[in-house]
Amino acid sequence: MTTRTSDTGQPGLPQARLLVVVAVEPEAEAVLRGLGDDARPPSVPLPGGVLHRARRAGTGIDVLAAGVGPAAAAAGAATALALHRYDLVVPAGIAGGFAPYAPVGSVVVADAIVAADLGAETPEGFADVTALGFGTVRHTPPPAAVLATAGALRAAGLAVATGAVLTVSTVTGSAGRAAELAARHPGAAAEAMEGFGVAEAAARHGLPALEVRTVSNAVGPRDRSAWRIGEALAALAGAFAALPYPELLKEVPRG
Numbered sequence: 492m493t494t495r496t497s498d499t500g501q502p503g504l505p506q507a508r509l510l511v512v513v514a515v516e517p518e519a520e521a522v523l524r525g526l527g528d529d530a531r532p533p534s535v536p537l538p539g540g541v542l543h544r545a546r547r548a549g550t551g552i553d554v555l556a557a558g559v560g561p562a563a564a565a566a567g568a569a570t571a572l573a574l575h576r577y578d579l580v581v582p583a584g585i586a587g588g589f590a591p592y593a594p595v596g597s598v599v600v601a602d603a604i605v606a607a608d609l610g611a612e613t614p615e616g617f618a619d620v621t622a623l624g625f626g627t628v629r630h631t632p633p634p635a636a637v638l639a640t641a642g643a644l645r646a647a648g649l650a651v652a653t654g655a656v657l658t659v660s661t662v663t664g665s666a667g668r669a670a671e672l673a674a675r676h677p678g679a680a681a682e683a684m685e686g687f688g689v690a691e692a693a694a695r696h697g698l699p700a701l702e703v704r705t706v707s708n709a710v711g712p713r714d715r716s717a718w719r720i721g722e723a724l725a726a727l728a729g730a731f732a733a734l735p736y737p738e739l740l741k742e743v744p745r746g
């Protein structure tokens with residue numbers, strides 16, 4: 492049996508109200524660097540990943556590295572959410588950007604978190620699970636939180652796009668697949684592999700999700716030489732340095 496705590500269980504550390512979920516440690520380090528909290532307590536190993544504990548302006552922020560892909564992300568987020576109380580969950584990390592909206596190095600704040608390959612192929616084309624009569628393929632972050640975040644990041648001089656962030660289980664590697672996704676999701680800004688899993692876990696705990704991504708590569712034909720992971724991690728640190736937190740929580744509906 493697990494006990495859900497309303498505090499951090501660590502003396503002197505404020506309650507964490509924001510859970511940031513990334514895939515891998517370099518992303519967690521970038522987020523923590525952006526938050527500027529060097530003197531942080533030891534990280535906590537969880538069944539679903541490693542939970543890093545930070546703080547800002549008297550409130551706590553937990554950063555969980557949960558692994559790559561929607562299943563690992565959902566499992567990790569669900570573990571953290573079962574153990575601690577949060578107000579907002581933020582899937583974050585690097586992503587592929589759709590041209591022309593999200594060039595390499597830019598930030599994307601998702602106005603929709605969409606499971607883009609959760610469904611079935613039919614003679615008429617792809618049918619998502621909602622069309623098939625099961626569940627949902629879309630979570631909508633609180634619009635006021637999207638606006639506040641995008642506005643603060645722009646004010647800090649970052650290049651920011653808002654649009655759908657697609658969650659895929661297979662990284663796009665061809666122009667054909669990129670065109671198919673763009674046609675199915677007009678205006679989509681980015682694709683990554685975890686957001687929908689995290690948002691599903693959050694929704695089951697009655698919490699909203701706000702996805703923040705920085706672009707390491709273009710969605711399209713595979714070209715490993717064109718990845719700019721260092722640039723995207725630097726942008727991720729910049730985005731979390733400028734995150735309007737804890738003010739952002741005012742824009743989040745409370746359950």
Ligand SMILES: O=C(O)c1cccc(C(=O)CC[C@H]2O[C@@H](n3cnc4c(=O)[nH]cnc43)[C@H](O)[C@@H]2O)c1
Nearest residue numbers: 514559585586587662663682683684685708710713
């Ligand atoms: O092998 C490849 O061609 C390839 C191209 C881009 C990314 C990968 C990854 O394995 C990274 C997965 C990791 O990073 C996020 N990410 C970054 N870029 C993308 C993308 O274009 N499409 C989907 N996910 C991307 C993702 O969220 C994972 O955490 C391999």
